Amino acid sequence: MYHLECIECHNKYQASEVVYTCTCGGLLDVIYDYSDIQITKKDLIGPLSVWKYRALLPVEREPISLHEGGTPLYRVDRLAKSVGLKDVYIKHEGMNPTGSFKDRGMTVGVTKALELGMKTVACASTGNTSASLAVYGARAGIPAVVLLPSGKVALGKLAQALMHGARVLSIRGNFDDALKLVRDLCDREGFYLLNSVNPYRLEGQKTIAFEIADQLGWQAPDRLVLPVGNAGNITAIYKGFRELKRLGIIDSVPKMTGIQAEGACPVVRAIRNNAAMITPEGKPETVATAIRIGNPVNARKALIAIIESGGTAETVSDEEIIRAQHELASLEGIGVEPASASSIGGLRKLVDMGAIEKDESVVCVTTGHLLKDSEHVLAVCPKPIEIDATIEAVRRAVFSC
C-alpha cells in the first residue's frame, strides 16, 4: 500500500490520481505503509536489476522493461590515489540500456503510465530523459512527445529520441523554458508527464541506492557524490538509502554531496547561503549540457537531502569537468559524459578543500555514457594522426612523441 504525500503540507493523494505537485505547490513523495513491507537481506539475494526491489516499487502490473539497473560498481584505486583517498567506487549508470540512469525512472514511470490508463507520455529534456522516454515509450507501444532546448542537446541523445520514434520538438529556449511548456502541454492534453517532478519516476531512480548498498554487502558508503541538474536523482537516491535504513537493512545513510557546474549552480548557492529555497538562474551555461539547468524542479527535495544527511554541494568549472572526464577515462577505463565527470571533479575539489576526510568511503555516481556526447569528445581530444599506408610511416608515427 502506498499514497502520494506533499513534502511541505503533508496533504495526501491517492495512488490512482494523476497528480504531480500538491495544491500548495509542494513536491510529492511516494509513501509506503512500511509496516506492510517485510523484507530482509535474505529476500534480496540474486542478480541486480531495478525490478529485484519490486517490494519497494509502486507498480502492480507487469513492468515495461529492457533490463535496466544492474550497473557495475567499480573500485577505482588509481583514481582514489590521485585524489588522495583510499576507498573510492564508481557506480556507472552509463551502463543502463539507453546509456543513462534515466532508464531506472522510465521503466517505473512508463509502466505507471499504462497502469493509470495514460495514452501519451511527454517530457522536457537536456537529452537523456528524452532518449529514455522515447525508448520506453516504444517498448510500451505508446507515443512519446519530447521538448528539447534547440542546439543544446548532445547528438547521441538526439539520435536516440529520433530513431525510437518520439515526436521531437526543438524549442527556442533553454531546458527550464521547455519544462514549463511541457507541464502546460500535459495539463491541457492529458499527456503523462515523465520528468522528475513525477514522484513515480523517482521511485525507479532510488534503486541506485539499493544496488550500491547491495554491492557493498548491505552497507552504505560514508558519502555519495553526484552531479545535480534538475535535482531529482540526488533526492531519489537519498530516499532509497533512508528506506533501507528504516527497514533495518543498513545502519546509516551517506552524506549526499551534489556537484553543479559553475555556470548553473542554484543549489550550491542556496547551500552556501543557508537558504531554504534556490534563486533560479536565468541563463545557465556549461559544457555539461545535461546539467545546464537554472531552475531545478526538485530543488526543495535536494536541499533537504543534502542538509539532513550532513552532505554538501560544490561547483566545478568546465575545465575541471573536462580534466576529470579525461582522468577517469585514461586512469580507470571508464567513459562518461561531461555531466557525469563533474562528480569526479567535485570529489577532487572537496578533498583539496579538506571538506572530505581522507578515510571516508566514497561512491561517485557517473550518470551517463561517454558515447552520448561524442562531438564534445572530438572537440577536446587530439585528432587521429593521418599517415601513408606504409609500415615506415606507421612506425614513425608510433614512436615519435
Ligand SMILES: Cc1ncc(COP(=O)(O)O)c(C=O)c1O
Ligand atoms: C548525464 C546526466 N547527469 C546528471 C543529470 C542530473 O540529474 P538530475 O537532474 O536528477 O539532478 C542529468 C540530467 O538530469 C544527466 O542527464
Ligand SMILES: N[C@@H](CCOP(=O)(O)O)C(=O)O
Ligand atoms: N538531464 C535531464 C534534465 C531533465 O531532468 P528530469 O530528471 O527532470 O527528467 C535530461 O536528461 O533531460
